[in-house]
Amino acid sequence: MNSIEANIRGAAYLVRKQFRKMRFKTGLAIVLVITILALLSPIIAPFPEEGLGYIPENAVAKARLPPNPVNIFGTDTRGRDLFSRVLFGAGSALVEILIVVLTSLSIGIIIGVSAAYFKGVVEHVLNYLIELFVSVPAIIIALALRLAIGPGLYVVILGLITTWWSWYARITYIYARSIVEMDYVVLARLSGLNSLKIIYRHVLRNTIPPVLVQAVTDMGSVLLEATSINFIGLGVPLNSPEWGVIMLEGLPVITIAPWITMFPGIFLLITALGFSLIGDSLREELDPRMRRRWRLWF
Amino acid sequence: MVLAVKAVDLKIGYMDEEEKIYWAVRGVSFQVSESEIYCIVGESGCGKSTIGNAIAGILPSHAVTSGKLYIYDKKVIDNEKMDYTGIRGRVVSYIPQNPGTSLNPYETIEEQFYHVLSSVYGYDKRKSVETARRYLAMVELDPDKVLDYYPHELSGGMQQRAAISIALATGARIIVADEPTSSLDAHLRLQLIRLMRKLRDTVRLSLILITHDLVSAGRICDTIAVMYAGKIVEEGRGSLLLTEPLHPYTQMLVDAVPILGLKKPLKSIPGEPPQVGGEISWCVFRERCPVAFEKCGIHPPELYIMERKVSCWRYMNHGAR
Numbered sequence: 001m002n003s004i005e006a007n008i009r010g011a012a013y014l015v016r017k018q019f020r021k022m023r024f025k026t027g028l029a030i031v032l033v034i035t036i037l038a039l040l041s042p043i044i045a046p047f048p049e050e051g052l053g054y055i056p057e058n059a060v061a062k063a064r065l066p067p068n069p070v071n072i073f074g075t076d077t078r079g080r081d082l083f084s085r086v087l088f089g090a091g092s093a094l095v096e097i098l099i100v101v102l103t104s105l106s107i108g109i110i111i112g113v114s115a116a117y118f119k120g121v122v123e124h125v126l127n128y129l130i131e132l133f134v135s136v137p138a139i140i141i142a143l144a145l146r147l148a149i150g151p152g153l154y155v156v157i158l159g160l161i162t163t164w165w166s167w168y169a170r171i172t173y174i175y176a177r178s179i180v181e182m183d184y185v186v187l188a189r190l191s192g193l194n195s196l197k198i199i200y201r202h203v204l205r206n207t208i209p210p211v212l213v214q215a216v217t218d219m220g221s222v223l224l225e226a227t228s229i230n231f232i233g234l235g236v237p238l239n240s241p242e243w244g245v246i247m248l249e250g251l252p253v254i255t256i257a258p259w260i261t262m263f264p265g266i267f268l269l270i271t272a273l274g275f276s277l278i279g280d281s282l283r284e285e286l287d288p289r290m291r292r293r294w295r296l297w298f
Numbered sequence: 299m300v301l302a303v304k305a306v307d308l309k310i311g312y313m314d315e316e317e318k319i320y321w322a323v324r325g326v327s328f329q330v331s332e333s334e335i336y337c338i339v340g341e342s343g344c345g346k347s348t349i350g351n352a353i354a355g356i357l358p359s360h361a362v363t364s365g366k367l368y369i370y371d372k373k374v375i376d377n378e379k380m381d382y383t384g385i386r387g388r389v390v391s392y393i394p395q396n397p398g399t400s401l402n403p404y405e406t407i408e409e410q411f412y413h414v415l416s417s418v419y420g421y422d423k424r425k426s427v428e429t430a431r432r433y434l435a436m437v438e439l440d441p442d443k444v445l446d447y448y449p450h451e452l453s454g455g456m457q458q459r460a461a462i463s464i465a466l467a468t469g470a471r472i473i474v475a476d477e478p479t480s481s482l483d484a485h486l487r488l489q490l491i492r493l494m495r496k497l498r499d500t501v502r503l504s505l506i507l508i509t510h511d512l513v514s515a516g517r518i519c520d521t522i523a524v525m526y527a528g529k530i531v532e533e534g535r536g537s538l539l540l541t542e543p544l545h546p547y548t549q550m551l552v553d554a555v556p557i558l559g560l561k562k563p564l565k566s567i568p569g570e571p572p573q574v575g576g577e578i579s580w581c582v583f584r585e586r587c588p589v590a591f592e593k594c595g596i597h598p599p600e601l602y603i604m605e606r607k608v609s610c611w612r613y614m615n616h617g618a619r
Binding site: 182183184187190191192193197201202205206209 | 355394
């Protein structure tokens with residue numbers, strides 16, 4: 001009894017260990033495949049026009065076909081090839097992720113480091129600002145933008161950036177605050193070295209790696225949140241190839257044509273998982289005490 | 299004999315947010331000549347680190363100063379004014395107390411050398427590596443290995459020695475070392491003491507050593523100054539001061555040092571040092587002094603007796619000048 005239990009435990013441990021080793025490679029493979037699919041979508045997609053939103057002539061006859069050799073993912077309610085649409089959706093997903101994360105990361109790092117380095121009034125004002133924006137939900141901003149300007153990808157992107165930067169600012173601030181108290185920063189400041197030089201050489205170098213890891217881990221969450229804004233119809237126009245929108249279109253017929261919601265859902269899940277896996281393994285790799293020879297390029 | 303450091307009635311305090319000043323150093327005068335090892339000992343909070351920071355030019359911006367401090371010919375502290383141009387990093391260098399927080403964990407030792415040397419002398423990469431090799435060898439570290447290492451790959455003693463060699467590489471004539479031996483093993487401490495003596499003899503370095511460790515201080519110092527509550531209470535030749543302490547505080551401090559292998563009862567000094575704060579017009583040690591008398595209500599002058607300076611009324615009538 002005991003030995004069986006021990007064997008099961010041992011096997012589970014080995015599986016876990018193997019999985020942990022594979023995490024980074026699996027995550028990277030997923031993200032690379034999705035990126036390649038997105039870049040090559042005009043070539044790979046069997047029906048590129050339908051993928052972009054064009055409704056075919058015999059739409060009624062082709063509507064809601066289950067997966068078959070011609071339409072491997074089936075067709076949606078308007079007779080468009082679902083595979084093409086999901087492929088084009090990968091492109092807009094990656095665009096959303098990259099723009100949102102890179103922009104909010106830059107804003108967040110600048111604000112967070114300034115708050116930690118320049119102390120005093122600057123610190124207080126910036127912290128209030130950060131707290132203010134942390135408390136605003138992205139969907140509310142997206143709703144306001146949608147009502148004010150109209151539908152489009154920028155609604156999703158702007159809505160998300162408005163709130164996400166504050167999280168990065170907060171994390172950066174927390175890390176930078178402890179770095180700023182280190183002797184090598186304090187003494188460099190006292191000896192009158194240029195502030196920008198100190199920030200670049202000492203503060204940023206020690207702050208960016210953990211924040212960057214957080215950003216990579218967050219890419220999955222950004223995708224999920226962007227998709228959910230699109231899913232409730234606040235973001236891009238309804239015909240666009242976007243996973244959230246495709247799922248929204250498939251929602252009324254989910255009982256008779258489940259593939260319409262299922263395939264974009266699976267892609268969404270796998271992409272989010274890929275980013276989380278990369279972020280998670282980077283977290284361990286980038287810890288200065290865990291790594292041996294790992295040079296960053298800044 | 300060239301004077302490296304000279305302080306005249308130096309006072310240093312820290313100002314809090316309500317602009318109240320807490321004096322950490324309450325008027326000290328001392329001289330350190332070239333190639334002298336000068337020790338400042340005393341218990342925590344007596345102002346010894348503050349003096350070290352003042353010499354090294356790294357007082358924080360809320361520090362308040364009064365009196366004068368000269369480094370070679372330059373007047374670096376002139377009452378409120380501080381001017382360390384051309385002194386900080388070039389003439390005076392600083393060895394920090396904790397090497398773990400003074401080396402950037404994301405930079406190799408080579409880069410740390412480069413940053414210091416390029417900002418002080420504008421050296422290029424190749425020249426800074428050459429210099430680094432020379433100074434790492436001086437502290438008995440292997441340059442081929444250590445240059446590529448990150449600080450966490452070195453042990454505490456090696457980090458300390460790397461920090462020392464960076465401080466030396468600036469070519470400074472005066473080194474301020476703030477408790478450099480506090481986190482080291484006994485044998486590393488001995489190694490460091492030998493290194494410092496060697497440097498003093500070879501490069502004619504003046505060393506200002508701030509320490510708790512009376513035993514090492516006695517072994518390596520030319521002059522020891524005992525500080526108490528922001529004042530220097532006794533100053534004299536190292537070995538003599540520890541074997542024949544004159545000031546009651548020094549006597550009690552020497553008594554409190556445990557001796558290895560000797561079963562003597564450990565003595566502590568009863569009471570607490572006075573709070574850092576306003577002016578004190580009486581003898582700073584009066585509250586804890588076992589032999590205090592009425593005269594101790596006035597702060598004693600510096601008396602010269604047996605080739606040393608003592609601030610104690612007891613020696614007034616014992617041939618002191």
